[in-house]
Amino acid sequence: MARIFGLRFKEKRSAEEKWPAKEKQPANEQPAPANDQPAPANDQPANDQNDQIGQIGQIESFPDNGGGIEEISGLSMLYSPEQDAVSQVRDVADVLSEMGKITADQLSELRRMQKRKGNCDVCQVIKELEMVDEADISMATAGLHNLEFRRIDLKQVSKDAFNKLEPDYIKNNRIMPIAMRDDTLVVATSHPADLFIIEDVKRQAAMNVETVVCLDEDIDKVHEALVDENTNYDLDEIINDMTEVEVVQEHLDDTGDLEEQAGQSPVIKFVNYLISNAVREGASDIHIEPKQKFMRTRYRIDGVLFETKQSPLKMHPAIVSRIKIMADLDISERRLPQDGKIKVSVGNRAIDLRISTLPTTYGEKVVVRVLDSASIMRGLEQLGMESDVTEAFGEQVAMPHGILLVTGPTGSGKSTTLYSALSQMDGDKLNVSTVEDPVEYELGFCNQVQIIDKIGLDFASALRSLLRQDPDVIMIGEIRDNETARIAVQAALTGHLVLSTLHTNDAACSITRLVDIGIEPYLIAASLNAVLAQRLVRKICSNCKQVQPVSEHVAKYVKSEGIKTGQIFHGAGCDQCRGSGYVGRVGIYEFLVIDELFRDMINKDSSVNNMRRAFHESDRRSLYDDGILKVKQGMTTMEEVLRVTKVYGTNEDEDFVENIGSD
Numbered sequence: 001m002a003r004i005f006g007l008r009f010k011e012k013r014s015a016e017e018k019w020p021a022k023e024k025q026p027a028n029e030q031p032a033p034a035n036d037q038p039a040p041a042n043d044q045p046a047n048d049q050n051d052q053i054g055q056i057g058q059i060e061s062f063p064d065n066g067g068g069i070e071e072i073s074g075l076s077m078l079y080s081p082e083q084d085a086v087s088q089v090r091d092v093a094d095v096l097s098e099m100g101k102i103t104a105d106q107l108s109e110l111r112r113m114q115k116r117k118g119n120c121d122v123c124q125v126i127k128e129l130e131m132v133d134e135a136d137i138s139m140a141t142a143g144l145h146n147l148e149f150r151r152i153d154l155k156q157v158s159k160d161a162f163n164k165l166e167p168d169y170i171k172n173n174r175i176m177p178i179a180m181r182d183d184t185l186v187v188a189t190s191h192p193a194d195l196f197i198i199e200d201v202k203r204q205a206a207m208n209v210e211t212v213v214c215l216d217e218d219i220d221k222v223h224e225a226l227v228d229e230n231t232n233y234d235l236d237e238i239i240n241d242m243t244e245v246e247v248v249q250e251h252l253d254d255t256g257d258l259e260e261q262a263g264q265s266p267v268i269k270f271v272n273y274l275i276s277n278a279v280r281e282g283a284s285d286i287h288i289e290p291k292q293k294f295m296r297t298r299y300r301i302d303g304v305l306f307e308t309k310q311s312p313l314k315m316h317p318a319i320v321s322r323i324k325i326m327a328d329l330d331i332s333e334r335r336l337p338q339d340g341k342i343k344v345s346v347g348n349r350a351i352d353l354r355i356s357t358l359p360t361t362y363g364e365k366v367v368v369r370v371l372d373s374a375s376i377m378r379g380l381e382q383l384g385m386e387s388d389v390t391e392a393f394g395e396q397v398a399m400p401h402g403i404l405l406v407t408g409p410t411g412s413g414k415s416t417t418l419y420s421a422l423s424q425m426d427g428d429k430l431n432v433s434t435v436e437d438p439v440e441y442e443l444g445f446c447n448q449v450q451i452i453d454k455i456g457l458d459f460a461s462a463l464r465s466l467l468r469q470d471p472d473v474i475m476i477g478e479i480r481d482n483e484t485a486r487i488a489v490q491a492a493l494t495g496h497l498v499l500s501t502l503h504t505n506d507a508a509c510s511i512t513r514l515v516d517i518g519i520e521p522y523l524i525a526a527s528l529n530a531v532l533a534q535r536l537v538r539k540i541c542s543n544c545k546q547v548q549p550v551s552e553h554v555a556k557y558v559k560s561e562g563i564k565t566g567q568i569f570h571g572a573g574c575d576q577c578r579g580s581g582y583v584g585r586v587g588i589y590e591f592l593v594i595d596e597l598f599r600d601m602i603n604k605d606s607s608v609n610n611m612r613r614a615f616h617e618s619d620r621r622s623l624y625d626d627g628i629l630k631v632k633q634g635m636t637t638m639e640e641v642l643r644v645t646k647v648y649g650t651n652e653d654e655d656f657v658e659n660i661g662s663d
């Protein structure tokens, strides 16, 4: 799906360049075979074109380039067979064609390309032409070899099977032992034709081998997770060791692999454990807090803090010093707050950590923010938007100019949405730039500008400079003041697409906010394309999901929403969800595309009430409605939807939510 969307958006942007080229292609098809034969006639002094038989007689005068066909290429002018038709052995492309994944035209294009590249690996050519995705190629590979195709994840891999081979061997050869049956080892691979590897596995495991086909990316994911799991930290042992340690001062290679350093001092072990465990658990923050009698460590997971450990208080100064050393902070300064950054690698992934220290009653509290770009860079279709919103939002991302706003409180996933939108754009053809405070995630495909208030590089001045840099798409971290808003409007009106965020509760409210900031309604009407309001709700843990028993009162309420009581689920709580009943989060959205009606209204009366009434009267889904859909789908609970959609400021807002609820 990800690729399909990517392509769609890219094509929209570059439609003018792409379509003419595509239309030309059928015309190219005819002359192409002639081009493939490097036309001996041209190499000739071209003095005598009337006698083709004569040319055959001149074969010997041609430079010998080793190919039999080339030597007698004069013949090709008399007889030109369907290329490859004779020599072609059935391959992945043929299977894809049989599967109906590629058309006959695509197949012949493939063959031509393959030929031009000197009969190279057909899979490589398919990938380059982006005709189908990796899964289709693997499926066809499996079909070609009469093997089973399987997506694999951690749950399907037996640890006993995994342990049959060395982790490095598994990684380097891109194979994954997934199960054992009697004396047979089931091995997943993306390249089943490589019989040497299969033979080698047989020898190493001293077992028979049965092969199934899977994706390289699945092998990498499972490998990483299993290697992570195998890195043992016995926390109690570390803590026992640590009571001997005072303050550690030595400076180590701080960008090194956390697991490689694990064999070192107990303090280092403990800090490494805290960080790699946080990454593994998907925590966004680590809190290290000195209390009166102990040190508490907590992780924020899916927006909620969980206590992980209470440790002896005497460990605390050493832990803080270690983190400060890693972040290049002043370890002797304990009375003032400090902040810094650490780069670490966990399970082959580079992770950025942002450190902040704060003096509290019992010592320095440290908060480590985990900036894992793998968690923020998702495809738009993975954000949990309903298909109509995905499509409408995708259309807005592909617009050539105007303002697209994403709104919601802190921690509502606005950045993820914006980064996902940017990642859909064609960074090669477009100048995509961002102005952020701070730049938390480094994106390869665009130019990111970090705000530095101290030297006067604020949003407004950075934006003014950026506009002189021939931009196509500008992402502004946040519109906070009149000046930034004004430049955003100006940029949008002069042919740029501007993406930004606002701290407002709902889509309708954003228009009023822009007016409050001091932007004239007619300018808003002219420049604003659409507003997406969003929240994150926690997803019910699939391991302990069950039908939720509800009271009569609640039953009545949900019935009014069109949900049957037997359709309401919750998580009972289990090990996998730390007893919370939830794992992971998903967005709920309300999307307001500014149409003629709204444009007109912004010009006439852009008050909150008017905007909201208009939104409600239109057929658009509100945040609450979208949440209810997700309750119906068994994805989240009523409590979650109410928790995140009822965070409205005034009573008037509360009434409004009540009104939507009773409709």
Ligand SMILES: [Zn+2]
Residues within 6 Å of the ligand: 541, 542, 543, 544, 545, 571, 572, 573, 574, 575, 576, 577, 578, 579, 581, 582
């Ligand atoms: Zn659970």
